[in-house]
Amino acid sequence: MSRFGAVLSGVAAVLWTLAAQAAPSTDDRINALSNEIDQLRAEVARQGNSGSGSATGSGTTLGGYGEINYNSRTIADDATADSTPKIDLRRFVIFLGHKYSEDLHFYSELEVEHAVASSEDKGEVELEQAFIDYRLGDSANLKTGLFLIPLGILNETHEPPTYYGVERNFVETLIIPSTWREGGIGIYGEAAQGLRYDLGVTTGFDAGKIDNPNAGIASAHQELQFANASDLSVYGALNYLGLPGLRLGGGVFTGNTGQDGASNPLLRGVSARLTLWDLHGQYRAGNLELQAVYARGTLGDADKVAAALIAASGDPTLIAPKMFYGWYGQIAYHVWKKNDADVAPFIRYERYNTQEKIAEGYTANPLDDETVTTVGANVNIHPQVVFKVDYQRFKTDSDKNRYDLGLGYMF
Amino acid sequence: MKSKARKHALVLAALLVASGATLARGVYQQPEAFISDAFAGKPPVATVLWLTGAMQPEIVRILRHPYALQRVRFWHSGARSAWVLEEVGKEEPITTGIIVNQGRIETVKILIYRESRGDEVRYPAFTGQFKGAALTANQELDRTIDGISGATLSSHALTRLARLALYFDARSREAK
Numbered sequence: 001m002s003r004f005g006a007v008l009s010g011v012a013a014v015l016w017t018l019a020a021q022a023a024p025s026t027d028d029r030i031n032a033l034s035n036e037i038d039q040l041r042a043e044v045a046r047q048g049n050s051g052s053g054s055a056t057g058s059g060t061t062l063g064g065y066g067e068i069n070y071n072s073r074t075i076a077d078d079a080t081a082d083s084t085p086k087i088d089l090r091r092f093v094i095f096l097g098h099k100y101s102e103d104l105h106f107y108s109e110l111e112v113e114h115a116v117a118s119s120e121d122k123g124e125v126e127l128e129q130a131f132i133d134y135r136l137g138d139s140a141n142l143k144t145g146l147f148l149i150p151l152g153i154l155n156e157t158h159e160p161p162t163y164y165g166v167e168r169n170f171v172e173t174l175i176i177p178s179t180w181r182e183g184g185i186g187i188y189g190e191a192a193q194g195l196r197y198d199l200g201v202t203t204g205f206d207a208g209k210i211d212n213p214n215a216g217i218a219s220a221h222q223e224l225q226f227a228n229a230s231d232l233s234v235y236g237a238l239n240y241l242g243l244p245g246l247r248l249g250g251g252v253f254t255g256n257t258g259q260d261g262a263s264n265p266l267l268r269g270v271s272a273r274l275t276l277w278d279l280h281g282q283y284r285a286g287n288l289e290l291q292a293v294y295a296r297g298t299l300g301d302a303d304k305v306a307a308a309l310i311a312a313s314g315d316p317t318l319i320a321p322k323m324f325y326g327w328y329g330q331i332a333y334h335v336w337k338k339n340d341a342d343v344a345p346f347i348r349y350e351r352y353n354t355q356e357k358i359a360e361g362y363t364a365n366p367l368d369d370e371t372v373t374t375v376g377a378n379v380n381i382h383p384q385v386v387f388k389v390d391y392q393r394f395k396t397d398s399d400k401n402r403y404d405l406g407l408g409y410m411f
Numbered sequence: 412m413k414s415k416a417r418k419h420a421l422v423l424a425a426l427l428v429a430s431g432a433t434l435a436r437g438v439y440q441q442p443e444a445f446i447s448d449a450f451a452g453k454p455p456v457a458t459v460l461w462l463t464g465a466m467q468p469e470i471v472r473i474l475r476h477p478y479a480l481q482r483v484r485f486w487h488s489g490a491r492s493a494w495v496l497e498e499v500g501k502e503e504p505i506t507t508g509i510i511v512n513q514g515r516i517e518t519v520k521i522l523i524y525r526e527s528r529g530d531e532v533r534y535p536a537f538t539g540q541f542k543g544a545a546l547t548a549n550q551e552l553d554r555t556i557d558g559i560s561g562a563t564l565s566s567h568a569l570t571r572l573a574r575l576a577l578y579f580d581a582r583s584r585e586a587k
Contacts, residue, residue, distance in 0.1 A: 061502050063502070102525070157561060194536075196531075241561060242531060244557035246560060284557055
């Protein structure tokens with residue numbers, strides 16, 4: 001070999017050695033490819049595995065809940081008993097959400113009540129939530145649109161597997177008018193470790209729209225359907241969730257409801273301020289669950305509201321409550337669990353009066369002052385599928401005593 | 412009305428400015444940093460656990476749904492192993508770091524939380540309940556974990572992940 005050839009061979013050997021050192025081994029390549037595949041699979045899994053909502057791709061999620069209930073008796077709008085047993089597809093709800101980015105989300109909840117909705121049926125189609133949620137840097141979350149008001153426990157968490165009893169409790173239906181939503185803008189976040197706050201400005205009630213005085217203020221709820229917005233409301237809530245199983249909190253919602261007489265000219269210039277507040281607690285330790293809610297509402301200018309409602313309708317029973325309140329305590333115990341199955345008997349004691357005080361000169365409906373004891377059990381065959389059975393005893397009006405059966409689900 | 416609306420807007424603006432709060436969504440620790448911390452800054456080389464067909468039914472039983480991965484990376488030294496696993500709470504995956512020591516949970520730590528609510532599961536008061544937990548014969552935890560109120564699905568997801576990490580740890584030792 002010439003000297004040139006020897007040099008060339010030497011350079012080639014060095015380059016080969018360097019190249020061999022630089023190139024990844026077969027094992028390294030397999031590992032790198034495996035990691036890439038793992039990452040891709042994990043990403044696909046994020047799109048597919050789900051708790052309550054499943055991804056449909058591109059950041060859009062679907063979820064839902066529903067319930068079918070049997071009542072041996074039902075309760076009419078005038079607070080009297082209807083002794084005809086009924087089975088009703090109470091709710092069929094679809095959640096639709098979309099994630100535009102890590103910080104920008106859309107949430108919605110579309111509900112069909114009572115199976116059929118038409119001009120000849122009692123069913124309704126309702127949009128209960130439709131809002132944009134945006135993370136504002138490191139300072140707060142902003143939400144705007146139609147969203148749930150954070151009072152009580154049930155209003156924001158109302159999927160059937162999450163509460164005891166076939167029917168939603170009376171206090172968080174008649175005093176806190178679940179499912180209660182308003183249109184507006186709010187912020188929420190964590191003020192300290194475990195201490196969550198909610199604040200906002202929203203549409204409010206319209207006292208001129210009261211058409212069922214037995215349901216507290218619920219019938220004045222505008223549901224963001226051409227909502228009169230001369231008077232807006234504000235709300236605030238604090239909840240401590242920092243310890244497992246514990247929730248302690250409360251909230252307040254206040255605003256005028258006269259709406260400058262938009263629904264009833266006699267209410268022009270009438271403030272009719274509504275203030276609704278609550279305190280609530282929840283505690284679970286092992287198999288024991290305790291829950292309690294106290295809620296109270298006051299309506300200013302109730303005498304003027306009552307006079308305006310009666311003048312417009314000619315119905316002397318159409319009065320407005322000056323004060324209304326309710327509270328309940330509930331105990332549940334998980335007596336049997338195996339895999340996904342869970343049996344939890346419970347008892348709930350409720351006291352409420354939707355016409356605790358009314359304007360002078362009017363007569364309150366005695367049926368609106370009620371005490372209800374509910375005894376039953378939730379039987380889960382899956383954490384998100386529940387069968388329910390209970391018996392409800394009404395102290396004021398025993399004609400309403402009934403037993404109920406229910407099937408509920410969420411996904 | 413205009414003055415009322417202006418007042419409401421001012422109140423809200425003041426609240427936005429005044430708020431110094433933290434948020435639900437967040438990256439609390441990068442997975443790489445968790446692994447590094449788990450081994451005092453000297454993490455071992457990652458190992459792969461292949462999820463065989465025989466393991467899949469048990470995994471489905473723990474998670475209540477099929478698992479998309481066919482292998483899982485983990486890091487181990489002696490009786491300790493560290494895992495970074497994900498499971499969806501309500502709508503978004505929760506990235507969680509779990510250390511298993513001698514078949515019992517040593518640490519559960521939320522690394523990335525993506526839901527808008529329910530991040531109270533990241534607090535030691537919740538994750539500390541897993542410390543010392545082991546699997547029973549039917550792959551359940553040997554203790555009750557109390558969930559966070561209003562974050563039931565996230566609490567359940569983390570319980571499933573703790574069971575999964577213990578199951579993976581046991582299978583990884585059989586594979587050796």
